[in-house]
Amino acid sequence: xxxxxxxxxxxxxxxxxxxxxxxxxxxxxxxxxxxxxxxxxxxxxxxxxxxxxxxxxxxxxxxxxxxxxxxxxxxxxxxxxxxxxxxxxxxxxxxxxxxxxxxxxxxxxxxxxxxxxxxxxxxxxxxxxxxxxxxxxxxxxxxxxxxxxxxxxxxxxxxxxxxxxxxxxxxxxxxxxxxxxxxxxxxxxxxxxxxxxxxxxxxxxxxxxxxxxxxxxxxxxxxxxxxxxxxxxxxxxxxxxxxxxxxxxxxxxxxxxxxxxxxxxxxxxxxxxxxxxxxxxxxxxxxxxxxxxxxxxxxxxxxxxxxxxxxxxxxxxxxxxxxxxxxxxxxxxxxxxxxxxxxxxxxxxxxxxxxx
Amino acid sequence: xxxxxxxxxxxxxxxxxxxxxxxxxxxxxxxxxxxxxxxxxxxxxxxxxxxxxxxxxxxxxxxxxxxxxxxxxxxxxxxxxxxxxxxxxxxxxxxxxxxxxxxxxxxxxxxxxxxxxxxxxxxxxxxxxxxxxxxxxxxxxxxxxxxxxxxxxxxxxxxxxxxxxxxxxxxxxxxxxx
Numbered sequence: 001x002x003x004x005x006x007x008x009x010x011x012x013x014x015x016x017x018x019x020x021x022x023x024x025x026x027x028x029x030x031x032x033x034x035x036x037x038x039x040x041x042x043x044x045x046x047x048x049x050x051x052x053x054x055x056x057x058x059x060x061x062x063x064x065x066x067x068x069x070x071x072x073x074x075x076x077x078x079x080x081x082x083x084x085x086x087x088x089x090x091x092x093x094x095x096x097x098x099x100x101x102x103x104x105x106x107x108x109x110x111x112x113x114x115x116x117x118x119x120x121x122x123x124x125x126x127x128x129x130x131x132x133x134x135x136x137x138x139x140x141x142x143x144x145x146x147x148x149x150x151x152x153x154x155x156x157x158x159x160x161x162x163x164x165x166x167x168x169x170x171x172x173x174x175x176x177x178x179x180x181x182x183x184x185x186x187x188x189x190x191x192x193x194x195x196x197x198x199x200x201x202x203x204x205x206x207x208x209x210x211x212x213x214x215x216x217x218x219x220x221x222x223x224x225x226x227x228x229x230x231x232x233x234x235x236x237x238x239x240x241x242x243x244x245x246x247x248x249x250x251x252x253x254x255x256x257x258x259x260x261x262x263x264x265x266x267x268x269x270x271x272x273x274x275x276x277x278x279x280x281x282x283x284x285x286x287x288x289x290x291x292x293x294x295x296x297x298x299x300x301x302x303x304x305x306x307x308x309x310x311x312x313x314x315x316x317x318x319x320x321x322x323x324x325x326x327x328x329x330x331x332x333x334x335x336x337x338x339x340x341x342x343x344x345x346x347x348x349x350x351x352x353x354x355x356x
Numbered sequence: 357x358x359x360x361x362x363x364x365x366x367x368x369x370x371x372x373x374x375x376x377x378x379x380x381x382x383x384x385x386x387x388x389x390x391x392x393x394x395x396x397x398x399x400x401x402x403x404x405x406x407x408x409x410x411x412x413x414x415x416x417x418x419x420x421x422x423x424x425x426x427x428x429x430x431x432x433x434x435x436x437x438x439x440x441x442x443x444x445x446x447x448x449x450x451x452x453x454x455x456x457x458x459x460x461x462x463x464x465x466x467x468x469x470x471x472x473x474x475x476x477x478x479x480x481x482x483x484x485x486x487x488x489x490x491x492x493x494x495x496x497x498x499x500x501x502x503x504x505x506x507x508x509x510x511x512x513x514x515x516x517x518x519x520x521x522x523x524x525x526x527x528x529x530x531x532x533x534x
Contacts, residue, residue: 003383005376005379005380005383005389005391030395031395114395114396114397115396170395171392171418171419174392174393174395175390175391175392175393175418176376176379176390176391176392177389177390177391177418178383178388178389256417256418259414259415259416259417260416260417261416262414262416263416263417264416266413338417338419340417340420340421341416341417
């Protein structure tokens with residue numbers, strides 16, 4: 001198959017159509033507006049439904065309704081818009097309705113900036129709405145992974161009856177890069193006999209609901225959800241390691257900073273400094289055990305976490321996994337500036353010096 | 357080989373298209389490529405720019421502070437980016453729009469009359485193709501034939517008649533560099 005040059009946001013929309021997305025509900029916001037724009041033209045041509053809703057809140061509730069009726073439903077937005085969707089996401093999680101939600105992240109807090117950011121890590125991985133719940137969070141670091149993950153996200157959502165988020169920083173949405181429409185793994189999915197779709201594929205009444213008013217019922221429901229989350233943690237965790245086998249210092253990063261880190265890694269290795277890269281691909285479930293084991297290796301002296309966030313958010317998960325075994329330094333930018341190769345290399349040198 | 361190019365000009369001058377053409381032709385030539393637009397709060401009639409990377413290695417950052425080369429289609433773009441270009445880099449200026457000269461002596465300055473040539477060819481819209489021809493001829497990062505093949509695949513169906521005009525513009529730009 002030949003390579004094609006695609007803009008991230010348009011590729012997200014095309015990938016969803018190829019994955020059999022039936023319905024898209026969205027509202028424009030920079031830097032993801034090309035997703036609904038592309039969908040508005042192309043999804044109806046494939047027999048799907050596109051609605052530009054009156055607000056982000058309306059869009060996520062349309063997803064709730066369509067997903068509850070068994071449709072493959074999707075919405076996308078950028079950070080402030082994703083904040084507005086949180087109530088709907090917790091309802092989706094509580095009612096176990098599959099959905100795909102794309103967050104093309106921009107800087108915050110509040111309206112922040114339209115420039116790329118990764119400051120929604122907590123919101124995505126901790127559940128930005130109320131209650132005990134988790135969403136699977138896939139974090140691509142280039143346009144190829146973005147189209148692969150968006151396609152897989154629909155299957156993951158259907159398999160677990162759970163919302164799946166694909167988070168990319170605004171740069172991945174805005175940039176163009178060659179991709180191949182390669183086949184993604186297809187899962188063996190059961191029919192949606194739980195869907196509120198009349199008696200299409202089941203008999204009796206199906207109700208989509210997140211209200212369990214009796215304490216024992218709500219308790220049972222939460223136990224059931226917790227079991228499901230544990231199963232996802234066992235089965236769906238993904239990460240990538242580069243040159244970690246002999247590394248003195250390991251950079252942890254995801255998304256665009258991870259690809260910049262790869263260039264820093266090559267530059268430092270050329271100087272004789274042994275650097276590795278540990279890149280979480282699923283932010284939830286976080287690859288905690290793999291990072292924990294790496295921190296236990298005697299050759300690893302220190303970690304450097306790099307994010308598009310001023311305070312560091314994934315940094316908390318890195319600390320939980322490393323469990324104090326090795327020192328962890330942090331490099332972060334918020335507001336649109338990207339960390340440079342030189343900056344990353346200087347921080348890595350410094351962190352290693354301090355550790356020795 | 358690593359080229360990090362900033363192409364900047366007024367909206368409508370075709371700067372973003374030059375970048376996309378470079379990325380398309382680079383991809384066809386088997387290089388790794390990225391194209392990233394600046395998407396700040398741009399003003400109508402203001403300056404728009406894009407960052408293009410062509411490399412034989414996997415590309416780290418699609419954006420960068422110090423381009424290897426600059427294509428400036430208007431005066432504000434030259435003023436904004438000249439200081440950032442890496443020493444030894446090429447600066448290509450649309451001399452029909454920009455009367456300022458490149459001040460730095462460690463850069464190779466090339467002044468290309470994109471609009472005059474496009475006008476001679478009968479269509480102002482191909483000014484960006486003139487600049488693309490000049491850039492490719494100057495840097496030799498791509499075979500001219502590869503770009504011409506890309507131009508042929510760009511215009512299909514009813515637009516196929518535009519292929520000869522665009523190829524001519526591309527060649528005239530290359531001829532400016534000599």
